[in-house]
């Protein structure tokens with residue numbers, strides 16, 4: 001059974017975030033039966049305006065706003081695993097990444113279309129402690145709130161892959177000491193490769209497992225609850 005891993009580079013430039021996401025996808029593609037795809041958030045991507053016109057049944061258009069999300073929705077829905085990379089802007093994810101997250105509201109309304117995908121998080125900031133952890137936490141919160149199953153790094157006990165770089169391309173020199181690892185150091189490439197492999201393997205595990213246990217029999221989402229309540233409006 002094939003799985004698709006979608007890498008999303010959230011930076012408005014072709015910079016460090018994209019380098020990290022590409023590296024994670026290369027590692028994911030080494031796992032058997034894994035296909036990868038990359039999208040970026042460059043170009044027109046508007047924030048959610050809470051017009052409350054999100055459809056409740058899968059339509060041809062998910063959002064009333066016409067922009068880059070038109071091409072991203074089908075890729076998100078098709079993916080079995082997602083690796084979202086965000087640059088740190090003022091201590092958290094940048095505006096493009098937050099806009100994409102908020103614009104996923106219709107996918108929840110149409111029956112939690114992101115649920116049970118596997119998610120990995122990547123971030124890069126110019127300073128060593130510039131907000132990478134909070135940015136990763138924001139991505140993981142988005143995963144939990146959309147039903148995506150987050151995975152992290154086990155070898156170095158991190159919530160996701162973290163990079164250090166300012167100008168586009170500067171990240172290539174980043175590494176830190178880790179006495180507990182045989183190689184004695186951790187590079188951004190190691191971290192990205194681990195998150196890529198973990199998302200790929202766990203996407204296969206989840207997809208195969210769902211052939212045996214259908215979670216929809218046991219776990220109802222917002223849409224099903226709403227239907228039970230006779231169509232009353234919710235989040």
Ligand SMILES: Cc1cc2nc3c(=O)[nH]c(=O)nc-3n(C[C@H](O)[C@H](O)[C@H](O)COP(=O)(O)O)c2cc1C
Pocket residue numbers: 011012013014015016017018087088089090091092124125126127128129130131164165166167168169
């Ligand atoms: C508006 C803005 C705010 C930023 N804020 C932070 C910050 O709070 N902490 C940090 O470490 N780096 C910050 N940076 C630096 C970027 O995170 C860094 O340049 C990163 O490598 C950009 O990723 P990219 O190359 O993928 O665009 C900021 C950059 C911009 C443009």
